[in-house]
Amino acid sequence: MNQTVVRGKQTVDDMDERSRNAVQFCHWGYRHASRDQFAVRGVDLTIRQGEHVLLLGASGVGKSTMLEGVAGLLGDQTPSPRHDTAAQDDDTRTDHEANAEDPRAGDELVADADGGITEGAILVHGVPANQAHGDVGLVLQSPEAQVVFQRLGDNVAFGPENMDVPREEIWPRVTEALDAVGMPDAQLDRSVLHLSGGQMQRVALAGALAMRPGIVLLDEPTANLDPDGADQVVQAVRQALRATQATMILVEHQTARWIDMVDRVVVLGSVEQGTDDQHTVVMADGTPEQIFTNPDLDLESLGVWIPPQYRKNEGTGILHVEGEPAYSARTGNGRTLLRAEDLSVGHGGRPIAEHISLDLHAGQITALVGTNGAGKSTLSLTLAGLLEPLAGQVVAGDELAAGARGRWPIDWTSQQLASRVSYVFQNPEHQFACGSVMEEMMLGPVRCGVDEDEARQRATTLLRRFHLERYADANPYTLSGGEKRRLTVAAALAAAPRVLILDEPTFGQDRNTWMQIALLIRSLRADDIAIVVVTHDRALVRALDANVVELVPQDGVKEWERAEEDPAHEIAVSSIRERYEEPKPSSHSPVLASMNPVFRLIAAFVVSLPLLLSLDWVSASVAVLLEFAVLWAAGINPLRAIRSTWPIFIGAPCSALAVLLYGKSGGATWWQWGWIHVTDYSALLALATMLRIVAIGMPAIIAVLGIDATDLADGFSQILHLPDRFVYGGLAGIRLFSVLQDDWASLTASRRSRGLGDDNKFKAFFPQAFALLVLSIRRSTMLATAMQARGFGGSGPRSHARVSRVHARDWMLLVVALAVPVIALCAAWGAGTFAFMGNIQG
Numbered sequence: 001m002n003q004t005v006v007r008g009k010q011t012v013d014d015m016d017e018r019s020r021n022a023v024q025f026c027h028w029g030y031r032h033a034s035r036d037q038f039a040v041r042g043v044d045l046t047i048r049q050g051e052h053v054l055l056l057g058a059s060g061v062g063k064s065t066m067l068e069g070v071a072g073l074l075g076d077q078t079p080s081p082r083h084d085t086a087a088q089d090d091d092t093r094t095d096h097e098a099n100a101e102d103p104r105a106g107d108e109l110v111a112d113a114d115g116g117i118t119e120g121a122i123l124v125h126g127v128p129a130n131q132a133h134g135d136v137g138l139v140l141q142s143p144e145a146q147v148v149f150q151r152l153g154d155n156v157a158f159g160p161e162n163m164d165v166p167r168e169e170i171w172p173r174v175t176e177a178l179d180a181v182g183m184p185d186a187q188l189d190r191s192v193l194h195l196s197g198g199q200m201q202r203v204a205l206a207g208a209l210a211m212r213p214g215i216v217l218l219d220e221p222t223a224n225l226d227p228d229g230a231d232q233v234v235q236a237v238r239q240a241l242r243a244t245q246a247t248m249i250l251v252e253h254q255t256a257r258w259i260d261m262v263d264r265v266v267v268l269g270s271v272e273q274g275t276d277d278q279h280t281v282v283m284a285d286g287t288p289e290q291i292f293t294n295p296d297l298d299l300e301s302l303g304v305w306i307p308p309q310y311r312k313n314e315g316t317g318i319l320h321v322e323g324e325p326a327y328s329a330r331t332g333n334g335r336t337l338l339r340a341e342d343l344s345v346g347h348g349g350r351p352i353a354e355h356i357s358l359d360l361h362a363g364q365i366t367a368l369v370g371t372n373g374a375g376k377s378t379l380s381l382t383l384a385g386l387l388e389p390l391a392g393q394v395v396a397g398d399e400l401a402a403g404a405r406g407r408w409p410i411d412w413t414s415q416q417l418a419s420r421v422s423y424v425f426q427n428p429e430h431q432f433a434c435g436s437v438m439e440e441m442m443l444g445p446v447r448c449g450v451d452e453d454e455a456r457q458r459a460t461t462l463l464r465r466f467h468l469e470r471y472a473d474a475n476p477y478t479l480s481g482g483e484k485r486r487l488t489v490a491a492a493l494a495a496a497p498r499v500l501i502l503d504e505p506t507f508g509q510d511r512n513t514w515m516q517i518a519l520l521i522r523s524l525r526a527d528d529i530a531i532v533v534v535t536h537d538r539a540l541v542r543a544l545d546a547n548v549v550e551l552v553p554q555d556g557v558k559e560w561e562r563a564e565e566d567p568a569h570e571i572a573v574s575s576i577r578e579r580y581e582e583p584k585p586s587s588h589s590p591v592l593a594s595m596n597p598v599f600r601l602i603a604a605f606v607v608s609l610p611l612l613l614s615l616d617w618v619s620a621s622v623a624v625l626l627e628f629a630v631l632w633a634a635g636i637n638p639l640r641a642i643r644s645t646w647p648i649f650i651g652a653p654c655s656a657l658a659v660l661l662y663g664k665s666g667g668a669t670w671w672q673w674g675w676i677h678v679t680d681y682s683a684l685l686a687l688a689t690m691l692r693i694v695a696i697g698m699p700a701i702i703a704v705l706g707i708d709a710t711d712l713a714d715g716f717s718q719i720l721h722l723p724d725r726f727v728y729g730g731l732a733g734i735r736l737f738s739v740l741q742d743d744w745a746s747l748t749a750s751r752r753s754r755g756l757g758d759d760n761k762f763k764a765f766f767p768q769a770f771a772l773l774v775l776s777i778r779r780s781t782m783l784a785t786a787m788q789a790r791g792f793g794g795s796g797p798r799s800h801a802r803v804s805r806v807h808a809r810d811w812m813l814l815v816v817a818l819a820v821p822v823i824a825l826c827a828a829w830g831a832g833t834f835a836f837m838g839n840i841q842g
Helices: 013-018 062-072 081-088 095-100 152-162 165-182 196-208 227-244 288-292 376-383 414-418 437-447 452-465 481-493 510-527 538-544 596-614 619-633 638-644 645-664 680-704 708-720 724-736 740-753 761-789 808-831
Strands: 021-031 040-048 051-056 109-111 117-124 138-139 215-219 247-251 264-271 278-286 338-348 350-361 365-370 391-396 421-424 501-503 530-534 547-553 569-573 670-674 677-680
Touching: 013 510, 021 062, 021 247, 040 062, 040 117, 040 247, 051 062, 051 680, 062 117, 062 138, 062 215, 062 247, 109 708, 138 196, 138 761, 152 165, 152 247, 152 391, 152 569, 165 227, 196 227, 215 227, 227 437, 264 288, 278 288, 338 376, 338 645, 338 808, 350 376, 350 391, 350 530, 365 376, 365 510, 365 538, 376 501, 376 530, 376 538, 414 437, 414 740, 421 481, 421 547, 421 740, 437 452, 437 481, 437 645, 452 481, 510 530, 530 538, 547 761, 596 619, 596 680, 596 808, 619 638, 619 808, 638 645, 645 680, 677 680, 680 808, 708 724
Parallel strands: 040 278, 051 247, 051 264, 138 215, 215 247, 365 530, 365 547, 421 501, 501 530, 547 569
Antiparallel strands: 021 040, 021 117, 109 117, 264 278, 338 350, 338 391, 670 677
């Protein structure tokens, strides 16, 4: 396709006003580590200050890579002298005229510490992008990937802290940023875990705006959100841009919500230049009106969605394929493959929806819709036999259950399930189980009994159909987000299931790949497959003419609006309304809660470690009595102390029993049988062991129980002066650790869905543990990217929004903590029972 560049007319005064370049790509390219091809190569593009630019192009063309480059997160971008000169040239020339004078720009390839390769440079306001700290704010696709701290306000303050903004200015910035994104009354101590997806993404946007960047980068910020949440984020961006006059660079496939705030559209494509050498080029550049009404531009071939206001013929939106059965996609052929009977679903024994009755027919397409958090994935996992129902049952029809163990999918072996019901997970990385794309495709058929040659043929055909054949030998984790999604859909189809459940199948797809997935789903009706699509994509539901089943929260609004004569089937689910949270105290004791968390942690060591010097019943007894007395004085009565540390009071007697039966012999024998030898000294040692475990464990647990990890990290940084990279990197790791349990459950379900759940539990543990390790590394990488995008890890000083103060009572806590073991050990010495490390003489 020939390049078409159209630009609006500008007067000299207009050019003077916008003469400052916000971003300049100088023949820039980047190849990720472990990849043979550049993600982006040869980009020449200039964006002026104050412009609102929409980057369009096919999935995998490198749009997200370009944003990461502007954010300074990729490679070595130090420009050559020629680039510096180009940046200062007369700004009345077009971008392409300026770059044409530097034909050698970007010829030098530079390797970075991560193993990636960079060519050319990116300049942000005239300086290399990786030196423009704080000038660029990046908002990523996934809201969860951008959460560093537990508390809402701390996440917004993180960027200004990394920029060394004075403490007195940080919280006004936080308030200003939250106001800009439409959350003026947000509770700063509120846990981000209790926010909806739309709210969490607005917090991420506020975190970027609090840095007061001149450039805001948005990488599909509404892709994971329901329509209401997406509208919230778009409105927040609109308000923020109006208030800050910042430059915006937006990557988004579905542009209808955004197009009225966009003043420039840049369409990207790739052209071959030599063998296996793809260069990224600007295929079109102009105003939305110029781009979307230009008859010479074949936008559809470039994978670009045309916004509704620019479409000439809307039509019904329903897709049709050859050989499609005559019966409706909403009803199917009437043969029930799977049925939910009085079903209740939920997690942890708590139902989110009850009394669900639903039939899935052969040839029917069912769309599960509803707001974020309504429970769509939970219901679909239960229908797929991957999650135990809380009540009721999911029953397979005779046709689906033939040859399986019983009628309930939850009771089937994983191989029986994989050949009948395939599930495409919302997070593609939960589904990966092999080291290459081809192996990933062949896994399902092989586990279902298909011979290897036929499995390879199926895999090759589907990879070609989904435009993934060139990645056959690549590791699935190295694909782009849209490519990973297509791979998981293709891998599920390879097993030839009778019921196919897809969780957000069109997420991250351009128009072409979206159309391929939609047409493929529609064509599966001819094979009498029952299809369930969990989605927020209204265009997909219309295209499939699907039967709509909506999960409606008791306190929420309906997401799906349909004509009165064709209402959606509704399922009531429990409330997900946001609520005010009382700040959670860091201890049941008001005295301990008022103390510095670092001193509380030190006190736990001070009170415990000296008691290791002697293993005798006198010192342990005195210590326990003193600890109960001190805790009671601090507001924790003995009963609450025991309840708060109950594992200690179970473990201590068990340990004492082992010492009693097999401990050190001495004195009179009480009882002997085989290896068991109970004597005076083993009984004395058992008593001392039990009491010492309580004396050491109880105060240590109570001292640290409830400490907020963020407050502790602030204390480590401000009081102990530990390196910020170590402290806050560890803090981010603690937050990631909290999601590992959910990841493990998802991996377990995924392996069962793919026919791997019947393996020996011991043998299956290690591959799954390795998958969890890979996933945790991936999550850590995404979080590190989000932290770096907020300016974390720079060489300059860092400020702190919260002050970690030390008072006289904190020092008094250490004195009391030291006094307990000193008094106890002195008592043992005076009583003659002091036994260094339990050295009782018989």
